[in-house]
Amino acid sequence: MSEDLTLVLKAAFFSGEKHKKQRRRDADETPYINHPLEVAYILLDEGGITDAPTLAAALLHDTLEDTDTTREELAMIFGHEISNLVVELTDLDSVLPDQKKQRELERAYNLSDKAKRVKIADKTANIRDLATMPPKNWDIKRQIEYFNFAKKIAEATASASPELEKVFMRDYQTFKPKQ
Numbered sequence: 001m002s003e004d005l006t007l008v009l010k011a012a013f014f015s016g017e018k019h020k021k022q023r024r025r026d027a028d029e030t031p032y033i034n035h036p037l038e039v040a041y042i043l044l045d046e047g048g049i050t051d052a053p054t055l056a057a058a059l060l061h062d063t064l065e066d067t068d069t070t071r072e073e074l075a076m077i078f079g080h081e082i083s084n085l086v087v088e089l090t091d092l093d094s095v096l097p098d099q100k101k102q103r104e105l106e107r108a109y110n111l112s113d114k115a116k117r118v119k120i121a122d123k124t125a126n127i128r129d130l131a132t133m134p135p136k137n138w139d140i141k142r143q144i145e146y147f148n149f150a151k152k153i154a155e156a157t158a159s160a161s162p163e164l165e166k167v168f169m170r171d172y173q174t175f176k177p178k179q
């Protein structure tokens with residue numbers, strides 16, 4: 001069994017444990033772990049990304065923001081490269097909710113290439129899910145706003161992978177809600 005495969009499955013298992021009590025906001029209340037799994041699978045299957053730390057960081061990308069996981073814990077279990085990637089993908093500053101999106105966009109331009117790839121795959125997963133299983137209380141206006149925001153993030157991160165840019169843009173055009 002390769003070390004890479006062990007690392008990726010270990011990250012999937014760890015993330016599943018950490019998110020085990022969380023649900024997504026769609027009507028079915030899908031288990032939260034489906035989201036990081038989807039992001040990692042988009043990277044591998046559609047982006048051709050086989051770098052194990054990138055796939056592990058995708059699986060772990062919401063653990064710092066949304067669970068009790070600490071940076072030290074990630075560094076100890078997965079090493080510094082992966083913990084640093086997850087830190088890059090986490091908004092740890094306390095900003096007002098309405099400033100969050102602007103902050104995320106500013107940060108997106110300065111991410112490392114590996115973090116940019118996770119970020120664009122994350123936004124691809126989000127618009128795909130928004131189109132197929134939207135949060136219960138999101139009206140069409142809010143959905144369109146999110147699509148526009150996701151496109152800005154995609155533009156800020158696309159330089160790191162032409163394949164992932166293509167996948168995002170195809171889904172953006174396919175799924176963007178019409179008013």
Ligand code: ZN
Nearest residue numbers: 035061062122
């Ligand atoms: Zn995400």
